[in-house]
Amino acid sequence: DVKVTQSSRYLVKRTGEKVFLECVQDMDHENMFWYRQDPGLGLRLIYFSYDVKMKEKGDIPEGYSVSREKKERFSLILESASTNQTSMYLCASTPGVYSNQPQHFGDGTRLSIL
Amino acid sequence: RKEVEQDPGPFNVPEGATVAFNCTYSNSASQSFFWYRQDCRKEPKLLMSVYSSGNEDGRFTAQLNRASQYISLLIRDSKLSDSATYLCVVTNAGKSTFGDGTTLTVKP
Numbered sequence: 001d002v003k004v005t006q007s008s009r010y011l012v013k014r015t016g017e018k019v020f021l022e023c024v025q026d027m028d029h030e031n032m033f034w035y036r037q038d039p040g041l042g043l044r045l046i047y048f049s050y051d052v053k054m055k056e057k058g059d060i061p062e063g064y065s066v067s068r069e070k071k072e073r074f075s076l077i078l079e080s081a082s083t084n085q086t087s088m089y090l091c092a093s094t095p096g097v098y099s100n101q102p103q104h105f106g107d108g109t110r111l112s113i114l
Numbered sequence: 115r116k117e118v119e120q121d122p123g124p125f126n127v128p129e130g131a132t133v134a135f136n137c138t139y140s141n142s143a144s145q146s147f148f149w150y151r152q153d154c155r156k157e158p159k160l161l162m163s164v165y166s167s168g169n170e171d172g173r174f175t176a177q178l179n180r181a182s183q184y185i186s187l188l189i190r191d192s193k194l195s196d197s198a199t200y201l202c203v204v205t206n207a208g209k210s211t212f213g214d215g216t217t218l219t220v221k222p
Contacts, residue, residue, distance in 0.1 A: 031208060042214035043158070043201075050208065090157055098208035100146035105157040 003027070006091050006106035014114055019078040021109050023091030031094045032074035033103065034058075034066065036087040043090065049074055050097050081113045117141060120202050120213035127220055131192045135216045137185045137202030146205040147178050149187050151198045152215065158201055161187075192220045 007022035025032065033048040035058075045058030047066040055066050063085060067075045074093075078085055088110050092103035120137045127133050139147075147164035162169065164176040164185050175188040185202055197220045202213035 033210075040214070043212040045209070048209070094208070100205045100208065102146075102148050102150075102160045102163065102203070102205075103210055105159070108157045110155075 004106035010110050012112045017081045019081050021076040023074045025093040029093035029095045030097050033092045034076045035090045083113050086113045117211045118213040120216050124217040132190050135187045139204045144204045144206045148203040150201040
């Protein structure tokens, strides 16, 4: 079974802080994704990566950056956290570059910015 | 117009009922289709893939109509444990687009 692990289930940070969300998958998947999910807005893609050191912007990249130094790890960075970034953040992965296989999700991180 | 549209519901049905959800998508080049289930405050989990020939998994049947660009999910003999939000997912060139979900509540 694919295991996607997110570093924190719940996180509380202050406005202006630099925030790191970590995601690790154990199935040697090439593709990794970061989403945020908000009531009434569904899942929105922030960034994704098809390979190590490679990243592509999703639909809402503003205020975020990512890092993929190793194949199994994909980090989401909030450069200067703001209250409108309070949300549920979900990491996912799939095998094979540009694969159309279903995504496997981590448990999610509920982030609150005060 | 959203790329993937679902009726948000909520659908409130009694145990044992049959319920159907529909989903439409706008990109005719879409290649793969899925239904996910998401419980409250949890991550989405794959329920089943959707094929043009239709596929069944126990009480769940999924169908794809490429010509009309819609996907359906049928749940027979609903159980209390089926209460959740069901997400329609369309994938193309490695990127997935998620519907906003349809909420189902099954009542005793």
